[in-house]
Amino acid sequence: MAYEIYKNIVSKEAYFKSWDQSKLDTLNADIEDAVYHRYTVKAKVMQRAGFRCQNTECTTPKASLTWHHIKFQKNEGRDSERNTVILCKTCHDKYHQAKLTVKYPKKGVPSHVAGHSFRLEAPDKVNAKILRKKMRAFRRSIRGTYNLEVTDEEFMWLFRYLFS
Numbered sequence: 001m002a003y004e005i006y007k008n009i010v011s012k013e014a015y016f017k018s019w020d021q022s023k024l025d026t027l028n029a030d031i032e033d034a035v036y037h038r039y040t041v042k043a044k045v046m047q048r049a050g051f052r053c054q055n056t057e058c059t060t061p062k063a064s065l066t067w068h069h070i071k072f073q074k075n076e077g078r079d080s081e082r083n084t085v086i087l088c089k090t091c092h093d094k095y096h097q098a099k100l101t102v103k104y105p106k107k108g109v110p111s112h113v114a115g116h117s118f119r120l121e122a123p124d125k126v127n128a129k130i131l132r133k134k135m136r137a138f139r140r141s142i143r144g145t146y147n148l149e150v151t152d153e154e155f156m157w158l159f160r161y162l163f164s
């Protein structure tokens with residue numbers, strides 16, 4: 001089943017077994033910790049959602065499930081249980097395109113959004129300037145804090161994984 005890995009939180013070792021080992025060799029322990037932490041939070045949010053889209057007016061319950069940040073990541077929204085919910089891909093895409101109102105249930109979502117409806121006024125465009133700034137900072141932190149050299153390709157892969 002597609003969401004098996006989120007049903008029971010597995011150990012760090014077990015989690016990384018499913019990763020491409022050649023890419024994994026380029027990650028050091030700190031980055032591994034960050035990636036693993038992100039997985040455990042997402043798993044808890046998936047469980048809290050009961051593995052269903054949390055838009056109560058969802059008309060495509062069979063679409064694949066995605067992780068939505070209430071306060072967007074580009075606005076420093078965190079990967080926390082309080083800041084994230086589960087939306088199916090259809091609701092999620094339409095929400096970001098400002099084409100859909102998302103109405104959250106009373107339970108199973110962070111209390112500050114429970115029972116509330118949300119709709120964007122304009123499509124959510126990724127701000128290229130902010131993104132580039134974030135990528136530069138991330139790259140510096142990999143080189144500096146982690147003292148790690150990664151190729152451009154590995155960097156893009158890691159960046160997409162951590163910030164998508």
Ligand SMILES: [Zn+2]
Nearest residue numbers: 053058088091
């Ligand atoms: Zn949905």
Ligand SMILES: [Zn+2]
Nearest residue numbers: 067068069092
């Ligand atoms: Zn989202």
